Each structure stands twice: as C-alpha cells, then as structure tokens.
Amino acid sequence: MNMFIFASMLGFEMKAVYREVYGPPEVLELKEIEKPVPMDNEILMKVHAASVNRADSHGMRGTPFMARIILGGLRKPKTKILGYDFAGQVESVGKDVTEFKQGDEVFGTNKVAGGFAEYLCVLEDLMLIKPPNVSFEDAASVPGAGVTALQCLQKYGEMQSGEDVLINGASGGVGTLAVQIAKDKGATVTGVCSTSNLDMVRSLGADEVIDYTKENFTQSEQRYDLIVDVVAKSSFSDCKPILNSNGRYVTTEFSPGLAIKAKTARGDKKFLPMLASPEKDDLIYLKDLLESGKLKPVIDQRYSLDKVPDAIRYLEEGHVKGKLIINM
Template sequence: MKAILRTQYGPPDLLQFAEVATPVPGEREVMIKLCAAAVNPLDLYLMKGAPWDRMPGLRRRKPMILGCDVAGRVEAVGKAVNGFQAGDEVFGVTGFKGQGFAEYVCVAEENLGPKPGNLTFEEAAAVPVAAITALQGLRDKGRIRPGSKVLVEGASGGVGTFAVQIAKAFGADVTAVCSTRNVEIARSIGADRVIDYTKEDFTRDAQRYDLILGANAHHSILDYRSALTENGVYVAAGGGLFQIFEVFVMAPVLSRMGRKKMGFFLTKVTRKDLDFMKDLLESGKVVPVIDRRYRLSEAAEALRYLAEGHAQGKIVLTVSQRLDI
C-alpha cells in the first residue's frame, strides 16, 4: 500500500510517499480502508521530533507513518472485535503511533465510532482530535453550563471552530477571538460576539468570563486570570511552548489562590465521546469547517500549510480517488 513515511526527523520535504506493507489487524483491532485523514499539530511534532531526538548520536531512525485522525470503511476485524464488521463506515484516531496517512490502517476498537451519517468521509476525518479536545476542554475541564459566558481564543482554527459550536450547543454565550480575516467565519459558526485581536485586546476590557478556552493561547496566564469571573475557569488547549510551560508550572499554584481555576490537559479520544460528537454532528448543531483538501501524496504540502498557522478550520487528506465514496 502507499503511505506517507517519515524516515528521519526534519521538515516536510523529507517525507516520502512510499510503498509499505499492508497492516494486519491484531485481536482487538479494526483494519480500515482509508477514505480520508486529517492533519494535526501532533503530526508536525512527530515529523520534526523533540529537540533531544534531533541531537547527533541520539536520533531514532525507525521509519514511521504519520497521521492520527482517520475515516473510512472497515475491511477486516480481529477475532476479539465485537462492535464492527466489514463494510461499516467509521471514524476515530490512531493515537501517538500514527499510521493514518496511508491506504490502510489498523486501529484499536475502542478508538473508533460509527461515522455520522450526514458527513462525508473528509468531514468525519476532520472531527476526532480537534472536536474532542474542544469538548473535553469545555465540558470536563471548563465545567460549562447553560448561560455561561465563554471566550474562545483562536476561534478560527481546528479546535476553535469546534469549540465555538460546542459551547453554543451547551447553551453558552460565546465570544470568539480571531484575526480580521477570520471574523466572518467566527460569526458564521454562531459566535455571539467576535473580537478582532488585531484591533482589541480582550484582557484589557471590563468584560469578565466564566470560562476561557485558549485553543491558541497567546497571553500570559495572569492576563487570562484577570479576565475571569470570581469562579471562572481558564483551560489551555493549545498555544506556544512558553504558554504551555507557563500553565504547567503556574496553574496549580494559581488555582489554590482563590476560586479561579487554571489548567492544561491532554485529550483522550474515547468511543463515548466519539458517539457524543456523532449526535451533535447529526443534529446539525456542529458542522466541521474545512479549509483545504489535499491528496494523500500531497501530505508534505498540507503539513507545510498547517505549520504556517493560518488555517481556517481543518486541513484534510483525501486517500481515495474520489472526494467521497
């Protein structure tokens, strides 16, 4: 089968569109004929490697197929799999092992769910990591409630476009923060108020929020804290290394000082949450926003575009010959 192979750490130009062995499902795995996959920041990390991986003499040279968000049809199942059978349309994640930028992939049964019936395979592939990051950040870490005043920073990206819509589905009053070119997108997906960060700094006005989700955090953790209500919650779901490190170090301390809570989390995609998202998607309350589509062979170009940081929603790869099958 064809796949996008990382043979060494570095930029997208080093990736290979290569012929590799077709995988065989384990006892609890589902083998999928891929129709589409989505590009995520995790793929950039696995492509480039951590700083210590790139040090001379310490490089891990084991080839790896990138890709974690997938959608397609079940080709075969392991002997211990009970929930799926050949022909089922599914979507889900492969996790940190990658393997999703390929014609076939084997995925643990618990990391898959039935594809929403009203979505194309491309739209379904755009959902898992970004949507469930938004869901868990708002619902589990952010304790969102009907009527909550919620601010989503980075509202036009993959996580952000889902976060605005999911927050609205929970009955929240949503403020979206994005750049000038993305204001109309934020409005179109239901934001009650849109702040153009090139013209206005939300941390400096008088408005306070019950929940701030930093889908693409740019401010100091102290700025976010000052923008919260007395019992507000700040959840970091993305951003630069400095912002993530700052939250990791300071959030536990600041959360013990008063009733404002600050935190960071790692997304864990589960069948339960895939089913939850399936219901929201089939109801029309949430619609995937796709910026660009590429062929599987163009994965390097897709990753290059993602790295620029200007994507409006998700970037997807079409694995099958047709855009949807």
C-alpha cells in the same frame, strides 16, 4: 517480474507517507510499503479521508521534546506513518473484534497514528460507525480537534449552560469546533479571530466576535466565566482581570512545568493547562452533534496523499481556517 510488482498486483502493498527520522516536512516520503495485517483485536481499514492535526507536526519534528515521550521514540520515531484522525471503510477484522464488520463505514482516531496511508490497522476502542448523512471528510475532521475542544470546555473548563465563554483562536481547527460545542451546551460565546475570519466565526454561532488585529481582548470591559485559549497566545496573568470570581482559564499549551504552576496557583480563579486524551464517550457526543447537523466542520483545504508535506507546511504557518483534509 520482480517481487515488488508481484506483491502490488496481489494487493499486499499500499501507498503511505512514510518517514524514518524526525525533521521538517521534507523527511516525509510517499512510498509503497507492505499493507498491514490486523491482529486478533484489530480492524483493517481502507482510509478514505484523514485530517491534519498539530500533533502531526509535533510528531514529525519530534518537538517539543515531550512529543517524543508521548509518541515513543526518543532518538528515532517509532511511528513511521503520521495521521491520527481517519474515516473510511472496514476491510477486515481480527477474530476478537465484536463491534465492527467488513464494509462498515467508520471514523475515529488512532493513538499511534498511521492514517496518512491507504490502509490502517486500528483498535476498536476509539472508532465509531460513521452516520450515513456525514461525509468521510467531515467525519475525519472532528476526532482530535473535537475531543480537544470538548475537553477544554467540559473536563477542564467545567462549563455550565448560561456562562460567558471566550474562545481565543476561534477560527482554527480546535476553535471552530469549540465555538459550536460551547453554543450547543448553552454558553454565550465570544470568539477571538482576525478580520477575515469574523464572519465565519459569527456563522458558527458566536454571539460576539473580537478582531485580535484591532483589539486586545484582555483589555475588554466584558467579564467571562471561562476563557479557553486554544492557540496559547495569551497568558493567565493577562486574562485574570477579565475573569469573573471562580472563573477558569484553560490553555492548550501544556508542559509539566505549567502543570506544576497550575497546581500551586492560589486564588479563586483557576489556571488549567490541558492535555487532551480521547475517550469513546467524547467521540459519541461529537458523532451525535455531527449527525444532527449541529456540528459543521469547516474545511480550509483538501490535499491528495502525496501532498501531505504541503498540508503540514501550511498548518505550521498558523493560519488555517478550520481543518485540512487528506483524501486518499
């Protein structure tokens, strides 16, 4: 018997979607690799579901270049296994872990990815107990996109209850959650999407919908307190005329150049390129919404682990409705 088969039989091996280099989905390979061992402050998770984010595509290709700086690995990726958002069960914990124990059902996000695998080692800082009434798929759908949506609206957009908010890209991973969060926080919400997604976006609670294939929302007669462009298809200059005085324009397009432009912009209307940074309090807010049934993730497609390259290809086409799930 060779060592590899022996290790598999003993449970020291796991399946993972692995890569050594940056590149297109073809660089991803389903492999049997060593199962990770948790350090004292880590938790070993058996992953049940992971979701696919744009960060996986950026991290896979190493573009834009900033992705290499954020994730580490200027020439070669340090992160060999992608997949930031996960839900699953605690297999074992390091001796310094206090909040979780073996058997807990949990979900969260891992800053260094690793979720496209059967097992994952994570720190306890961005992980929570999964409510029993929330499925692994729904829990895995929410962390990255939900934190981005929440921070667009709250941290950057400083949204207040009763405000008029427009969300461009309301049918995507971030947008479907942003519509529901904005409604929960008492905004009047207009969602911009294409014809086939109008009913879905309405069903998420949007008060108004605009079909971008028929109407340019920047020419609207309506005025908004906050415009969140999650798909970065508009510009501050085009949106300025439809912002109320003291209105804010938040975009998920971020670069150091845009950040400088935002800092030096004059006038009462604010330009706010955002960079999401997950915080535990944000995850707790999203967990409460999920548990109460106020946040219902939209899942477009489900894939098995070996089909991660297909999932990323589909995501990169830019027409996903809600989220894509990888089931282990």
